[in-house]
Amino acid sequence: MIGALRRVRSEMLGLNRRNHAYLFAYNPRAGYRVVDDKQATKSALDAGGVAVPALRDVCDAQWRVRGVMARLAAEREFVLKPARGAGGAGIVVVVDRQDERFVKASGAMLRARDLAAHACDVLAGTYSSGGRTDRLLVEELVVPEPVLGALSWRGVPDIRVLVFRGVPVLAMVRLPTRRSDGRANLHLGGVGVGVDLTTGRTTFGVRGGRPVSDHPDLGRPLSGIEVPAWHDVLSLAVRAADAVRLGFLGVDVVLDRRRGPLVLELNARPGLGIQLANRRGLRPLLERLAAQSVPGDVSARVALGQALAYDCGSSR
Amino acid sequence: MRSIRIPWTAVLVVVLAAVPAWTLPREAVHPSDDTEVFTGAEETARGATPARPALGYWKVRLTLRVPATERAVRVGVLMPLSDGRQDVLGRRVAAPGFQFRESVVTPNQRAEWTAERAGATAVTYDLAVRVVETTATPIPADPIASLPRPPEGEAALAPTPRVQSDAPEVRRRAQKIVGRATRLDEVIWSLYQYTAAFVPAADPPGPQDAVAVLAARRGTSLGRARTLTALLQAAGVPARLVGGLRLGTAAEKRATNSWVEAWTGSRWIPLDPAGGYFATLPTSYLALYRGDLPLIVHTAGVDVEYGFAIRAATRRAVEEGEEDEEGALPAGRRPVVRGAAQQPVETHTTYVSEPVASVVLIADQSVPAAVTDRILAEAHDAAINCVLLTARFESRYFRESYLERLVMTNLPLIRQAHLVLVATADDAGLYALLGLGERNVRLDDARIIAAGAMGRPAALMLGSLLYHLTQPGEVVLVNGHTDLLPLWELARANLIDGTPMAEEAARWNIDALVLGEAGARLPSWRRPLMLLWARAVRAQVPLSALTLILILPIIASLVVIARVVVGLETFGTFGPVIVSLAFITTGLQWGLVIFVVIVGLGVLLRAALQRLRLQAVSRLAILIALVSAVMGGLTLLGAVLGIGPLLNISIFPMVIMSNVIESFAASQVELGTAEALRMTGATLLLAVACYLVVDQAGLQSLVLAYPEVLLATVAFDVLLGKWRGVRLLEYFRFFRAVRHGRADAVAVSPGEAPRS
Known part of the structure; x- marks a missing residue:
């Protein structure tokens, strides 16, 4: 009991230490501005040669809504996102068409004028933090590949890779559930599953701070599943971190059936729940990494991350 | 849409509840449809020559004989009050089967007995009175x-x-x-x-x-x-x-x-x-009521008979409640005029005709009524005029503000007092007296004795401030809550025998701090600070509000602890601080009720508004409208039902409440309902913690005596801001992961590492 508490203190990364030792020290203010705006993130990643879901259209003023809607009339599947939305609020996923109507991922129907009203809301800042005016992004729809897709209740699963100084440190798969309503966010009730950095195999599931072994809605076991294209996922996350010049960040990677790994989003204040899914603390990893020099080559850094994860894992 | 209607229903309920109160007729002195009895018979004899000595003690018993009746009976009688000439020293009522109620119908006191039905009953009302002969006062020869x-x-x-x-x-x-x-x-x-x-x-x-x-x-x-x-x-x-x-001695007098x-x-x-x-009037005249009113009013058709039995008595019998034949007064306790029910805020007075001194007594709930009663009675014996101001509230803020109000309404009495004796649980009584400084009241030679739990440095600062502002003869501060009676003895000895306070305090073994010409003084380097506070008081700056502002950094540090060390997530960083200030004005219980009602209704309305798809600013404005409607409604409800704390609601920070509602909704969307509720709970918890700290007695005096405490809080905040330790709640969060961490890890991912 006491020993466990002592290990929490020495191995787990708490919010205080995350803020002081990592966010303040490794993330410059300018980096946040890029990361907090999805459009800016996308263009920064594009410029760095990182694959992202294609941006089809941007609407930045109420009077442009009609034009955007007219262009959407020809589309079959797309995703509407507020550029500054948080926690997945205000995202509309259209997966199909029936005559004049759009079919949402949940199966609900939308008319063109519903979409237009939603667009106006987004522009007015309904979903942006602080109520600031916002922009509406129209993105290509991501269709999850079957391995992780089979473990998700609707929605798109993603892989959160924690990258420190350009080196992947920990990773977890985030699976949508019925309770999280198709969103992959852990605090909404999604399931997080740790991934062994060296093998790309899932380890333990966690949901709401408690361990789970099976998907709560689908009943499939969560551990021992090999994440496809694991090495590509890791090197994509590393290149994404390079593109925005943040020292400590979470990279959300999705696996598209057609295009492979894509970077969906970056988070400059990554949550610490990833330690729960991996059942290991970040501090030994981060502290060793902070003390050593980091190679420039991407695949060398991925290898360094894997070696570190293995070393720290077997050291005890 | 249903939930939109809720606030209007609430307002309607309030209005409907208010209507009966408006339409109720004001209670007349006597209801007019009853039988009125003005007087039984008249006395024609001229009064005897005034009896000497000029002090008369009497026991008077009014007996009302109510016959058996199946009807509801009501009997009302006007009974005497103390005035400058006569003192009612004891009252006792015996009315088997009747409900008794006494109320003041200015300038008279009305006793009323009611019963749904009654057997033949004799209702008695015993009085012990002392009447002083008024010397013939010359009438001014003014136009x-x-x-x-x-x-x-x-x-x-x-x-x-x-x-x-x-x-x-x-x-x-x-x-x-x-x-x-x-x-x-x-x-x-x-x-x-x-x-x-x-x-x-x-x-x-x-x-x-x-x-x-x-x-x-x-x-x-x-x-x-x-x-x-x-x-x-x-x-x-x-x-x-x-x-x-x-x-005059009589067995049954109706006249x-x-x-x-x-x-x-x-x-x-x-x-x-x-x-x-x-x-002038002799001591044999007892005034029962003023105005052209019937003495007795009773239900028509019920033949109520009445009679006064009067006996001359002695001072011992009347004032000390000495048991005699029938024992008209309860034994063992000195009689004092006291209302039927004890109110939180009360004023009692005893006057004597030729006082040797006058005393103002300020007390709170920490002083039992028996003690104040005894002091009033003793003051009477020692020919000391005594005014007792009491405010009985557990909340320090309430206590202080009511005591201050009492002090303000009794300024002339306090100005004339030879001694002001303050006995409160903490320093609230002293703060109430500081109000005198606001009005530039000088106490000249009067003494102030104040007892209450306060630190010596704070007491020294506060006492010096009071001394500087009101210039009394001496200020005696007694640390810790001492029994009031020794203090009273000390005061009485000082007043009557002129014993110096310090000497008398030593005799009674009281740890007293005496401020005065020869007494203790504030260190000279602290004096400028004291003079600064004095300037503030003279400029009508309410000291309690000022200290409240100075306390804010302390509770802000408390919030820092809660967030950085404990790891509580609340709505807005300092929202809890402001909510806690609101709690102070309403009291904790009502504050919590109001908070829950407002946030609950607000969240329901917010959900309804969501469908209208409004912009954030107008949504917030609508929420503010709702919050004000609820607050206004609750205030009206408080007025109708007579719930004082609800009347103080106006200070409840509306905008903060609207923000709490908005944050709740935002976290509900982003983090889920459970998390939002958890955050509401944390916000409330922190607000209550802050309230308990702010309402702490010592804190106010601490910042007054040592404003440099603020620098310490800043240093503390810097330290916590640099702290990197694991938050308390994070221990809970991560505990399990560490517990069955490594063993499973080896089992599930056996060393398949690319290199070993």
Whole structure:
């Protein structure tokens, strides 16, 4: 009991230490501005040669809504996102068409004028933090590949890779559930599953701070599943971190059936729940990494991350 | 859409609840459909020459015999109050089967018994009174035209059906009697002489109203008193009728007596034309009520009989409640006039005719009523005028503000006091006295004794401040809550024997800090600070508000602890601080109720508004409208139901509440309902913690004595801001992961590493 508490203190990364030792020290203010705006993130990643879901259209003023809607009339599947939305609020996923109507991922129907009203809301800042005016992004729809897709209740699963100084440190798969309503966010009730950095195999599931072994809605076991294209996922996350010049960040990677790994989003204040899914603390990893020099080559850094994860894992 | 209607329903409920209260008739002195008993018979004999000594002690028992009846019965009697001349030292009521209620109908006290049905019952009301003979006071020789109004205003000049001061014959007669006299003393004397010469009548020879008696020049004491009242009023002198009892040993007395009181600009002087007393009354006169009112009112058709039994008594019997034959007074406790129910805020006074000193006593809930009663009684014995101001509240803020209000309303008394004795649980009483400084009241030679739990440095600062502001003879501060009685002994010894406070305190083993010419002093380098506070008080800056502001950094540090060390997630960083300040004005219980009601309704409305898809700013404005409607409604509810704390709601920070609602909704979307509820709980928890800290007694004085504490809080905040340790709640969060961490890890991912 006491020993466990002592290990929490020495191995787990708490919010205080995350803020002081990592966010303040490794993330410059300018980096946040890029990361907090999805459009800016996308263009920064594009410029760095990182694959992202294609941006089809941007609407930045109420009077442009009609034009955007007219262009959407020809589309079959797309995703509407507020550029500054948080926690997945205000995202509309259209997966199909029936005559004049759009079919949402949940199966609900939308008319063109519903979409237009939603667009106006987004522009007015309904979903942006602080109520600031916002922009509406129209993105290509991501269709999850079957391995992780089979473990998700609707929605798109993603892989959160924690990258420190350009080196992947920990990773977890985030699976949508019925309770999280198709969103992959852990605090909404999604399931997080740790991934062994060296093998790309899932380890333990966690949901709401408690361990789970099976998907709560689908009943499939969560551990021992090999994440496809694991090495590509890791090197994509590393290149994404390079593109925005943040020292400590979470990279959300999705696996598209057609295009492979894509970077969906970056988070400059990554949550610490990833330690729960991996059942290991970040501090030994981060502290060793902070003390050593980091190679420039991407695949060398991925290898360094894997070696570190293995070393720290077997050291005890 | 249903939830939108909720606030309007709430407002409607409030309005409906308010309607009956508006339409209720105001309670009259006596309900008019009842039988009124003015008096039994009249006494015609002129009063005996005033008895000596000039102090009379009496025991009076009123017996009401109510016959058996199946009907609801109500009997109301006007009973005497203490005034400058007479003191009611004890009351006891025995009324088997009846509900008893006593209420003050200014300027009288009304006792009322009610019963749904009654067997034959004898209701008794025992009084122990002391009557002081008023020396004949000279009437000022001022012109009537410049006479100040009496406190009761125009009522003392208004004609009534039986005192027809506006009847032409009354006016003419008054004019004729007064003649060319314009001075108050001449007018009153001539009118008194005129009515005193009327022929007495034992049985009412006819209607005893002013006009009839004036025409017949013959009447009962009531009739002649009415006539004199009417004449005085017609001449422009405010006058009122007094109904009373002539005291003399009697087994069963029904006769009451009437006289007149005329206003002479600063006081009421008695005039009894039937008894032959001018500007004085003997100790055998007991005033029962003022105004032309029936003594007894009872339900019509129920034959209520009454009688006064009167016995002369001794000082010991009356004041010390010494047991005699029937034991008219409860034994073992000195009698003191006290209302039926104990109110949180009360004022008691005992007056003596020739006081050797006067004392103001300020106490809170920490002083039991038995102690204050005893002190009042002892003050009486020692011929000390005593005023007792009490505010009984657990909340420090309430206590202090009510005590301050009491001090403010009793300024003249405090100004005259030789001694102010403050006994509160903490320093609230001292703060209340600081209000004197705001009004520039000098206590000159008076002593202030204050007891309460306070640190010595804080006491020194506060005491010096009080000393500087009010310039009393001495300020004696007693740390810790000492028993009030030794303090009282100390005060009494000082007042009567002139024993120095410090000496007396040592004798009683009281740890006292004496501030004065020769006493302890504030260190000289702290004096500028004290003078600064004094300037603030003189400039009408409320010190309690100022210290509240200075306490804020301390609770802000508390919030930092809660967030950085404990790891609580709340709505807004300092929202809890402001909510806690709101709690202070409403008290904790009501504060929580209000918070939950407002946030609950707000979240429901917010959900309804979501469908309208409004912009954030207008949504927030609508929420503010809702919050104000709820607060206004609750305030009205408080007014209707008489719940004081709800009336203080107006200070509840509306905008903060709207923000809490908005944050709740935002976290509900982003983090889920459970998390949002958890955050609400954390916000409330922190607000309550902050409230408990702010309402702490010592804190206010601490920042007053050591404002540099603020620098310490800043240093503390810097330290916590640099702290990298694991938050308390994170231990819970990560505990499990560490517990069954590594063993499983090896089992699931056996060393398949690319390199070993």
